[in-house]
Amino acid sequence: MKQVVARVVAKGKHIRGLYRPHGRSINFSQTIMLNCPEIAREAKPGQFVMINCGEGTVLPRPFSIHQVNDKGDISLYFAVLEDGKGTIWLSQRQVGDLVVMPIPRPMGNGFSIVPGSRNLLLVAGGMGIAPLYFLAQEALKKKLSVTLLYGTAVKNWYVQEHLASKIRIISATEDGTFGYHGMISDLIPEYVDWADQVFACGPLPMYRHIDEGFPQLKNKPVQVSLEVVMGCGRGICYGCTVKTKDGLKMVCEDGPVFDLADIIWDELL
Ligand SMILES: Cc1cc2nc3c(=O)[nH]c(=O)nc-3n(C[C@H](O)[C@H](O)[C@H](O)COP(=O)(O)OP(=O)(O)OC[C@H]3O[C@@H](n4cnc5c(N)ncnc54)[C@H](O)[C@@H]3O)c2cc1C
């Protein structure tokens, strides 16, 4: 299978110490823009790419497609983990450097907007904003209404600066420095009646809270993007298997987007 070699065309560094996914410390978050027309033209919100992250790593790392432009670029928005070999390596790439994607296509199923949906409620926890940002932009192109519930550990201006003029953003911070003081999922009940569909991306405990905490969501289509540890990223190792009501599924091939109601959380958390 032919790989894609993409050139870094831009990078940006964001806020330090922002998130704590899975309890791991984070140095900072970063965007990186890669020129890869063959992936950009096919990409759908919720899909991801696998990136080879240098000689010190064996397996490629999965990253959601965060934005796409008409010059054939995709951007990624990722947390640089304090002890993460791959994310540190990627953060050190400079404009002009080359990055290899061993699988030459956007991966996974992506989110799907049901025909007739007008009002989309997006729920992002921390780096979960990465694929939802792309979804918000696609929804705006289709002239749909978007409300984003965006929860972070501390105040983060990145998304507010880029999207606030176009969609309604409701923020929550765990330390109370900006917006609602607490977990973003606490705010879901206020918007459930308005929403035709709900899309969420964030840590697994957030999904479980959404699934068990809000019976009013039971009659709404809720799609979640699962972030589990991946190995091969191409359906060979079974390392990303999750249990669903429809049997075992591989997050890399069958996901990463699943209906919330289909996941058997006891097996995952
Ligand atoms: C579908 C999908 C999309 C993702 N999108 C993003 C994104 O847009 N932004 C972002 O910041 N992070 C994203 N992640 C998480 C990201 O892949 C991990 O943070 C990254 O692989 C860690 O690599 P590392 O070498 O720095 O860490 P290490 O701990 O050194 O990695 C060791 C191994 O574990 C795997 N691994 C470790 N943590 C994770 C994890 N949380 N998820 C999957 N594999 C992991 C690595 O791929 C590698 O094989 C996504 C994960 C998945 C499954």
Ligand code: FES
């Ligand atoms: S990561 Fe290997 S099968 Fe999904």
